[in-house]
Amino acid sequence: MKHLSILGATGSIGTSALEIVCMHPDRFRVNALTAASNLPLLSRQIQQFRPDMVAVLDEDKARELAEMLNPDARPRILFGPSGYAAAAAWDGVDTVLLAMVGAAGLKPALAAIEAGKDIALANKETLVMAGDIVMAKAREKNVAVLPVDSEHSAMFQCLLGNQTKDATQLFLTASGGPFRNTPRAKFAGITREDALNHPNWSMGNKISIDSATLMNKGLELIEAVHLFGISHQNIQVLIHPQSIVHSMVGFADGSVMAQMGVPDMKPAISFALSFPERLDTGLVFPDFAALGALTFHSPDLSRFPSLTFARKACERKGTLPAVMNAANEVAVQAFLDRRIRFSDIFTLVSTTMSAHTCIDNPDLSGIIEADRWAREKAGSLIK
Numbered sequence: 329m330k331h332l333s334i335l336g337a338t339g340s341i342g343t344s345a346l347e348i349v350c351m352h353p354d355r356f357r358v359n360a361l362t363a364a365s366n367l368p369l370l371s372r373q374i375q376q377f378r379p380d381m382v383a384v385l386d387e388d389k390a391r392e393l394a395e396m397l398n399p400d401a402r403p404r405i406l407f408g409p410s411g412y413a414a415a416a417a418w419d420g421v422d423t424v425l426l427a428m429v430g431a432a433g434l435k436p437a438l439a440a441i442e443a444g445k446d447i448a449l450a451n452k453e454t455l456v457m458a459g460d461i462v463m464a465k466a467r468e469k470n471v472a473v474l475p476v477d478s479e480h481s482a483m484f485q486c487l488l489g490n491q492t493k494d495a496t497q498l499f500l501t502a503s504g505g506p507f508r509n510t511p512r513a514k515f516a517g518i519t520r521e522d523a524l525n526h527p528n529w530s531m532g533n534k535i536s537i538d539s540a541t542l543m544n545k546g547l548e549l550i551e552a553v554h555l556f557g558i559s560h561q562n563i564q565v566l567i568h569p570q571s572i573v574h575s576m577v578g579f580a581d582g583s584v585m586a587q588m589g590v591p592d593m594k595p596a597i598s599f600a601l602s603f604p605e606r607l608d609t610g611l612v613f614p615d616f617a618a619l620g621a622l623t624f625h626s627p628d629l630s631r632f633p634s635l636t637f638a639r640k641a642c643e644r645k646g647t648l649p650a651v652m653n654a655a656n657e658v659a660v661q662a663f664l665d666r667r668i669r670f671s672d673i674f675t676l677v678s679t680t681m682s683a684h685t686c687i688d689n690p691d692l693s694g695i696i697e698a699d700r701w702a703r704e705k706a707g708s709l710i711k
C-alpha cells in the first residue's frame with residue numbers, strides 16, 4: 329500500500345491521479361489533498377478518499393470548506409504556504425504528487441524532499457526556477473524525483489535498463505499546439521477560446537496557453553536538463569502533430585528508443601506513482617493502422633520564439649530561468665484575463681528577460697527575489 333499526498337488535487341493532473349487511485353484501491357491510500365479554491369470538487373474528493381488532512385489557498389477558504397463538511401468526516405484543514413508545505417511533508421506519506429500549477433509548487437517540493445518523500449513531479453515550473461537546488465536536495469536526501477510530464481516520463485522509460493552516460497541526445501516531442509499552422513500575422517487576433525482549444529490534450533488553462541505559445545516546450549527543455557543532467561544543446565525539439573511518440577532517447581551506438589501511447593496523461597502519472605511496476609489504466613493502444621504515418625518536423629522559431637528564450641535561459645543559467653518563468657506566468661494570466669493579446673506574451677517575456685540583471689548560482693532566496701522582481705517588471709510592462 330502506497331500512501332499519497334496529492335497537491336493540486338482538483339486540477340487536470342490531480343483528478344486523473346485520483347482516477348488511477350480509484351482503479352487500484354488495494355494499491356493506494358490518499359493521506360493528504362490540496363487545492364486552491366475549487367471547494368465543491370475538493371469536498372467531494374474528501375468524502376470519497378477520506379484524507380487525514382487537506383490544505384487550501386487561505387483562511388477564508390479553509391473556513392468555507394469546514395462549513396461544507398460534516399463534522400464527523402472533517403479532516404484537518406490547513407491553508408496557505410505553510411498548509412501546502414505540511415501536506416507535502418505529511419507523516420506516513422510515501423510519495424507526493426506535485427500537481428499544483430506555477431511557482432507556488434517550489435516550496436512544497438522542497439518541503440517534501442526535506443521530509444524524505446519521493447516526488448512524482450508534474451509541476452515543471454519547480455525545476456525551471458530552481459532545478460539545481462531541488463535536484464541537489466533530492467540527491468542529498470536520497471529521494472526519487474519521478475517525472476509525470478509525459479515527455480520526461482517517456483525519456484525516463486527509454487533510459488531504463490541503459491546507462492545515462494550512453495544517452496547522447498534527447499528528442500523532445502511537441503504537438504505544436506493549436507497554432508502550429510497559423511501565420512504570424514494572425515497571432516494578434518487569437519482569442520482566449522482559440523488558445524485553450526488544444527488539438528490533442530485536455531489540460532489546465534495555464535499549460536494550455538503555454539502549449540499554444542510553445543513556452544511549454546521551453547519549460548520542458550529546462551526540466552529535461554535538470555532531470556537528466558544533459559546540456560540543452562543535446563536536446564532536439566521536434567514537432568510531432570500526432571502526439572503518439574511522447575519523446576525519444578538517442579544512444580552512443582546510434583540507437584534511438586521511443587516511448588509511445590495515446591495522448592493521455594494516465595500512463596505517465598501511474599508509472600510515477602507505481603514505479604517500477606505498471607498498472608492497468610484502462611487505456612487502449614494507438615490505432616497504428618488508422619494513423620498510417622507518424623510525422624516530425626522542426627519548430628518554427630520565428631513564429632514561436634519561446635524556445636529561443638528557454639535556450640537563452642539555459643545558457644545564462646543563474647536567475648534567468650526563474651525570471652523567464654515568472655514573466656511567462658504573469659503574461660499568461662494577463663492573456664487569460666483578456667488584458668493583453670496573444671502575441672504580447674512573447675514580447676513581455678522577452679522584454680522582462682532582457683531587463684534582468686542575472687545573478688549567478690543564486691540560493692533559494694535569490695531565486696524567490698528574482699521571481700518577485702520579474703512579476704513586478706512584467707506587471708508594469710502590462711500597465
Ligand code: NAD
Nearest residue numbers: 336337338339340341363364428429432450451452531532
Ligand atoms: P490545473 O490548472 O488543471 O490544476 C492546478 C491545480 O493546482 C488545482 O488543483 C488548483 O487548485 C491548484 N492551484 C492553482 N494555483 C495554486 C496556488 N497558487 N497554490 C496552490 N494550489 C494552486 O493544472 P494542470 O493542468 O493539472 O497542471 C498542473 C501542473 O502539472 C502544471 O505545472 C503543469 O505544467 C503540469 N503538467 C500538466 C499536464 C496536463 O496534462 N495537465 C501535463 C504535464 C505537466
Ligand code: MG
Nearest residue numbers: 477478479548
Ligand atoms: Mg509535457
